[in-house]
Amino acid sequence: MTGRQAPVGDWTTDFDHTDPTWVRDPYPIWAELRAQCPVAHSERYGGTWLPTTHELVSEVAYDTEHFTSRAVVVDNLRPTELDLPAPIGLAPPITSDPPFHAMARRMLLPAFAPKKISSLEPMVRKLCGELLDATAGRSVFDAAVEYTQHIPVGVIVGMLGFPLEDADIFRRFITQVLEKVDLPSEERLDMFMQGEIEAYLNDQIEAHRAQPRDDLTSFLLEAEIDGNKLAIEHVRGTMILLMVAGIDTTWSAIGAALWHLGSHPDDRRRLASDASLWPTAIEEFLRAYAPVTMGRLVIEDFDFHGHRMRKDDWVLLPFPSANRDETVFRDADKILIDRQENRHAAFGLGIHRCLGSNLARMELTVALKEWMARYPDFELSDPEAVSWSGGQVRGPRNLPVRVLN
Amino acid sequence: MTAVKFKVTVDPDRCQGHNRCFAIAPEVFDVDDLGNAFVVGDGTVDGALGAKAQNAAANCPEYAITVTEFQG
Ligand code: HEM
Ligand code: SF4
Numbered sequence: 001m002t003g004r005q006a007p008v009g010d011w012t013t014d015f016d017h018t019d020p021t022w023v024r025d026p027y028p029i030w031a032e033l034r035a036q037c038p039v040a041h042s043e044r045y046g047g048t049w050l051p052t053t054h055e056l057v058s059e060v061a062y063d064t065e066h067f068t069s070r071a072v073v074v075d076n077l078r079p080t081e082l083d084l085p086a087p088i089g090l091a092p093p094i095t096s097d098p099p100f101h102a103m104a105r106r107m108l109l110p111a112f113a114p115k116k117i118s119s120l121e122p123m124v125r126k127l128c129g130e131l132l133d134a135t136a137g138r139s140v141f142d143a144a145v146e147y148t149q150h151i152p153v154g155v156i157v158g159m160l161g162f163p164l165e166d167a168d169i170f171r172r173f174i175t176q177v178l179e180k181v182d183l184p185s186e187e188r189l190d191m192f193m194q195g196e197i198e199a200y201l202n203d204q205i206e207a208h209r210a211q212p213r214d215d216l217t218s219f220l221l222e223a224e225i226d227g228n229k230l231a232i233e234h235v236r237g238t239m240i241l242l243m244v245a246g247i248d249t250t251w252s253a254i255g256a257a258l259w260h261l262g263s264h265p266d267d268r269r270r271l272a273s274d275a276s277l278w279p280t281a282i283e284e285f286l287r288a289y290a291p292v293t294m295g296r297l298v299i300e301d302f303d304f305h306g307h308r309m310r311k312d313d314w315v316l317l318p319f320p321s322a323n324r325d326e327t328v329f330r331d332a333d334k335i336l337i338d339r340q341e342n343r344h345a346a347f348g349l350g351i352h353r354c355l356g357s358n359l360a361r362m363e364l365t366v367a368l369k370e371w372m373a374r375y376p377d378f379e380l381s382d383p384e385a386v387s388w389s390g391g392q393v394r395g396p397r398n399l400p401v402r403v404l405n
Numbered sequence: 406m407t408a409v410k411f412k413v414t415v416d417p418d419r420c421q422g423h424n425r426c427f428a429i430a431p432e433v434f435d436v437d438d439l440g441n442a443f444v445v446g447d448g449t450v451d452g453a454l455g456a457k458a459q460n461a462a463a464n465c466p467e468y469a470i471t472v473t474e475f476q477g
Contacts, residue, residue, distance in 0.1 A: 353421035
């Protein structure tokens with residue numbers, strides 16, 4: 001969250017995704033825009049567009065001819081083509097465009113395919129169990145600080161085969177990179193590229209070179225694109241990408257679902273007494289509280305439904321707003337944990353579909369089931385103290401709960 | 406004797422591997438090593454499996470699945 005920008009007066013002409021009102025509750029803003037101004041424009045961040053309906057968000061996500069992923073985090077400095085040559089970009093595949101994108105993505109897909117990911121379930125269950133053990137005996141604690149934030153960090157650090165004690169280092173970096181949108185992007189990248197992180201990753205890579213193991217680091221060292229092994233910068237870049245893309249997103253998704261259960265006792269009791277609801281409930285939490293809004297840059301001047309988009313304009317891609325579109329989801333603002341038809345776009349649409357979606361879904365399921373097995377009865381102990389992250393990933397960063405016998 | 410049957414297909418150009426279909430109806434769909442979906446066998450199913458396949462189609466974010474009813 002920033003609070004450094006001027007307050008927003010009119011959402012249709014001056015929106016800002018870091019404004020405190022948006023951060024607290026963006027849904028009414030998006031609903032108003034979907035109804036009245038489905039392609040909003042703001043001068044902020046050097047010129048930003050905001051399509052909000054499911055149809056328009058899909059259209060942008062599918063249109064890689066007019067929109068590049070060269071930069072996906074909207075901030076004050078937009079990288080130039082020289083800084084980040086397309087189609088590879090800084091962190092393939094998320095910053096890549098076709099045709100390179102497919103190669104970078106294909107290389108990673110096997111490590112994140114459904115059957116590969118389900119083998120990690122026991123590891124995640126153990127991690128969640130240990131975190132819950134540490135809360136034993138207390139009636140009030142912060143579930144975001146003590147539970148949800150540790151799960152994705154522990155999982156990715158475990159998958160990469162790094163020592164678990166190092167998880168704190170990564171969480172600090174993630175917060176800095178994703179939530180400080182008003183810092184220049186160079187400064188934020190420097191924190192990764194030249195700081196302690198690079199030396200740390202190099203050490204881990206060396207250790208894995210000397211002694212290969214059955215983990216994601218050794219997988220990356222063995223992986224090939226076009227018959228060539230990856231350069232060490234690419235291996236490091238991929239590790240950083242997996243942390244940046246996989247940690248606060250999943251932390252947010254788990255936290256938002258717990259927030260819902262803590263503030264909706266009926267749904268909590270239904271879920272506690274009927275395990276067959278889990279699959280639809282998980283998808284409904286993902287739909288209704290989708291944490292991730294992506295960004296794109298306009299490739300060249302062109303006309304988008306009567307709007308003059310200019311080269312290098314930003315476009316925000318609010319998948320969470322698409323998921324609340326009444327024309328696609330009946331009772332879109334109602335959370336129905338038994339919703340049968342739910343083609344939500346929480347993990348994006350098109351070629352950049354979240355590479356980690358199978359992992360994220362598994363983590364979310366295990367984390368919530370373990371929680372509910374331990375604490376089927378709980379409530380928010382101080383709803384006013386719940387705080388939500390700003391920027392493009394939305395989830396509770398403070399979530400005080402009270403365990404009821 | 407004829408009965409209602411369903412022909413299920415996955416369009417590989419649209420499928421992006423969201424894996425909703427395999428999670429909902431593993432009897433009808435499977436996923437390859439990259440996580441992309443394909444139909445089990447020739448994609449012909451009947452009765453309850455047809456309904457499951459239709460539910461999977463209604464949950465595919467990429468509109469990649471078609472389920473067509475026929476008499477067979
Ligand atoms: C609930 C948690 C998560 C959500 C909601 C989420 C959401 C998304 C979305 C919306 C995209 C699309 C990006 C775009 O269109 O530009 C994406 C891409 C991506 N995600 Fe996730 N994500 C989550 C968890 C993860 C995890 C756990 C990982 C890996 C450890 C991960 C890795 C990636 C990668 C590598 C991409 C880029 C894929 C590509 O460009 O081909 N995500 N994610
Ligand atoms: S749900 Fe759709 S996109 Fe996902 S794997 Fe199945 S067919 Fe592919």
